[in-house]
Amino acid sequence: MLVFLLLIPLCHTMHHRSCLPFLFLLGALAPAASAQTLPPNLLLDDTFDDNRQGWRVAADANGSFALEGGTYRVRNQQGVSLELKTLPLNLGADYALEATVQLQGEGRGGLFWGAADDDNGNVFALENDGRSYVIGRWQKGKWEELRPATAVPGNAGGKPHTLRVLVRGNEARYYIDGTEVWKQAGLRTYGTDLGPYASRQAELRLDRLRAWHKASIRLAPDLPLTMQREHLGVAINEPDVRETNPRVSPDGRQLYFARDVQQGTTQNLDVFVAQRQPDGRYADVQPLGKPLNNEGNNAVESITPDGNTALLMNLYKPDGSSRPERGASVARRRPDGSWGTPEQVRFRALPPAAERADYCLAASGNVMLLALDAPTHPQKCDLYVSHQTPKGDWTEPKPLGGTINTPGDDYAPYLAPDGRTLYFASSGHPGFGGDDIFVTTRLDETWTKWSPPLNLGPGINTLQDDGYFSVTASGDHSFLVGTNDRGNYDLYRVALPPALRPKATVLVRGRTLDARTNQPIVADIKVELQPKGTAAGEARAATAGRFQLTLPGGSTYVVRATATGYLPTTEPLDLSSNAQYSEISRDILLAPLSAGQRIALNNLFFQQSKPDLLPTSQPELDRLVQVLKDNPELKIRLEGHTDNQGDPKLNVKLSEERVQHVQQYLVGQGIAAARLQTVGFGGSKPVAPNDNEYNRRKNRRVELVVVE
Known part of the structure; x- marks a missing residue:
């Protein structure tokens, strides 16, 4: 069998045309499905509006x-021409194939399956301009004809x-235009490959190709x-060059990715960043x-x-x-916006045989997911x-x-911001062939219990390998790696439907400012989930004091800011009513460590009365212990306050005690008692009216005042 064959894979996009007309062929194979959603057994649906499956494009x-224009055209001058794609079929189960074709010439053209x-x-x-058909x-490499040339029903050439x-x-069973033309017993199936077929002096037009499989x-x-x-x-995907590892910033403004660059006689990956333009494109690519x-x-494996x-990486x-060793590194921006030298991420142990690795840092900053060579399968990752x-x-x-x-x-x-x-x-x-992308949900805090992984469907997954998914904080767009029609990795974007989006998150933007001058300062931000006190996020307000965080909605948090030469500041952040993606602004004022500065210690809690x-x-x-240790010359006064309920004398006594x-705890941690003064004011210095419980809670507080 003479063949000229060049297989070059490419990713695809899912098309919009309904797949319902073919359901009747499958019977129990295909349950009824809405015209708006994808039936569960559609394996392949290619309308050739673009090269989503990486069909060969070549001439000689x-x-x-x-x-x-929505047609895959195979012209053959001599021999036999075909192009094959491997379907992930279970040949022990039922399946169905369908192709819409048009033949010109005296030769033969149709499905090779x-x-x-x-x-x-x-x-x-088909043969003879489509007037007859043949099955074999x-x-x-030897041809066996099973159904000799027979007129097509209607004989329309x-x-x-x-x-x-x-x-x-x-x-x-074989059908032409819905009419059964032949039934074959004793079918021989050699494999799961499928594609167009054209013999000499034939031109085949393939307008649609579908496969169904339970x-x-x-x-x-x-x-x-x-x-x-x-x-x-082309601004992102250069011809004949590999692009990979797309990592989008939570707000979608920057897209970090890796691209092969020539370095002497070899090519290695370098990191680039692209900016989102007003029209939504990504351009202005810079190394x-x-x-x-x-x-x-x-x-870049993750960007905070x-x-x-x-x-x-x-x-x-x-x-x-x-x-030369494997591992991961962390780089941080300096206040001027430049990057510091990357430092090694130190694990207490790694599987000794692991050679390959992927890394993903959670938005909280204290959890990392890894893909490492599986101990029992050296060529596979877990x-x-x-x-x-x-x-x-x-x-x-x-x-x-x-x-x-x-x-x-x-x-x-890739762990989403939620x-x-x-x-x-x-x-x-x-999956649909090759490596597919899946989604799962963590069910508890053990990180070992997950919901069954779900395939993202043929709108994202192709017959080729697909991977390296990332998503914006809003969940509206995702980015991934696929293969183009020249066999190189390229980057793709998908508008995600609600079914594939992560849980709602809130993008918190703000600045850290000097409380006296209102000028930006460099500060570290940490967020804790309440009431557990577990870490929920972190950021560094470096350039111009700006910071940005992503936090899951539906919870309450405490935001803490620390900076050298300033008193730490803690502020509540209530996102319990945020059930959808939103963006908020929140500036944080930090008081310098100078005499007279005052700060409320909002997260000190006492037993009732x-x-x-x-x-x-x-x-x-x-x-507070750490602040005092970092600033050994600092002396403070702890001031206690209550609301105005009850006996004023008892309130003063309670606030003093x-x-x-608090003073006793600090001394127990090695802080000299001479640096710590205490005074209780009872309810004499309210910061809010004592007219309801919410305001009275504000008045029940401990404040820190810098003495010197």
């Missing part, structure tokens, strides 16, 4: 393959016809048929330069919500050059979780569990 003396390669497969083809098979094959068990693919619910993915264009880019392979910390020497310790290093990675990890390749984790929705790539979960500190006060007390309890 033997003929040509071209994609033109159930194939293992170009020498072994089945043929359902190639086996070990030169017009499009719909060829359908319905396979049940070892029987195949597979075990678990689709995310309510996937729309209109979902498409968009190639990001990040040194020290993030060096002579090795460089890529404030854009000031980057988690990077591989390790760096102090001079910025590349280290997903792991690691937690940051109080010392700043990271725990030994722990597997995410069997719900996610498979005997296949599970990699490219801290619970995980996207990842896998070859081990049922007693001076005893509650355990929930521990984080605030420890922060409470600040004395």
Whole structure:
């Protein structure tokens, strides 16, 4: 069997045309489905409006393959021309194939299906300008005709016809334009490859190709048929160059990615950043330069919500050059906006045999997801979780569990800003071919219990490998890596439907300012979830004092800002009513460490009408200890206040005893008593009217005043 064949894979976008007309062919194979959402057993639906499946586009003396205006055109001058794609079919289950084709010329053209390669497969083809059809098979390169040339029902030449094959068990039924033309018993199926076929002196036009299969693919619910993915264009995707690792900033304004660049005689990845333009395009692409880019392979694995910390692939020497060991690094912006030299992320242990790795830093800053070589499968990856310790290093990675990890390749984790929705790539979960992208939800705080992963559907996943997903904080757009028609990795964007979006998050923007001058200052921001006190987010207000955080809606938080030479500030942040994505602004004022400055210690809690500190006060007390240790010359006065309820004398006594309890704790932590004064004012200095419980709560407080 003579063949000219060049297989070049490419990602695809999902098309909008309804798939309902073919449902009647499948019977029990295809349950009824809404015209607005994707049925669960549509495996392939290509209308050739673009090259979403990476069909060959080439020409030589033997003929040509071209994609033109919604048609895949195969012209053959001699021999046999075909192009094959491998479908993820279970050949032990029923399936159906359909192609809308038009044939010109005296030769033969149609479907080559159930194939293992170009020498072994089945043929359902038209002849003689489409006036007749033939059914046969190639086996070990030899042709066997099963159904000799027979007139097409209606005998209409030169017009499009719909060829359908319905396979049940070892029987195949063949249809032309909805009419059954032949039934074949004893079907031989050589493999799962499918594609167009044209013999010499024939031109085949393929307008649509579909495959149906009752597979075990678990689709995310309510996937729309209109979902498409968009190639990001030549500003991002250079011809014949690999682009990978798209990481979008939470606000969607910057897109970080890696691109191959020529370095001497080799190509290595460098990090680039693109800016979103007013029309939504990404352009103005700039390399990040040194020290993030060096002579090795460089890529951004995660960018923090404030854009000031980057988690990077591989390790760096102090001079910025590349280290040979595997690992991850962290780089932080300086106040002038430049990047500092990346520093190694230190894990307490890593699997000794791991050679490949992907990393993803959670928006909270204290959790990292990894893809590492699986211990029992050296060529496969599993997903792991690691937690940051109080010392700043990271725990030994722990597997995410069997719900996610498979005997296949599970990699490219991306934890959405909500801290619970995980996207990842896998070859081990049922999919549409190659490696697909899946979504799962964390069910508890163990990080080992997850919902069953759901396939993102053929609007995102293709017959090729798809991966490295990231999403904006609003969840409206995602970015991923696919393969173009020249075999190179390119970047794509998808407008995400609600079914695929993470939980609602809130983008918090603000500045840290000097309380006296209102000028911006460099500060560190940490956020704690209330009432648990667990870390929920962090940022560094560096350039112009600006910071940015993403926090899950539906909860309340405490925001703490610290800066050298300033008193720490804590402020409540109530997002309990934020059920949808929103953006808010919040500036934080920090008082300098100078005599007379005052700050409320908002997170000191006492037993009702007693001076005893509650355990929930521990984080605030420890922060105060750290401030006093960092500033050994600092002397303070702790002032206690109550509301005006009850006996005024008892209120004064209670307020005095409470600040004395705080003083005792500080002394117990090594702070000299001579640096600590205390005084109780009872209810004599309210900051709000004592007319309701909300205001009275404001008046029940401890304040810190700088003495010197």
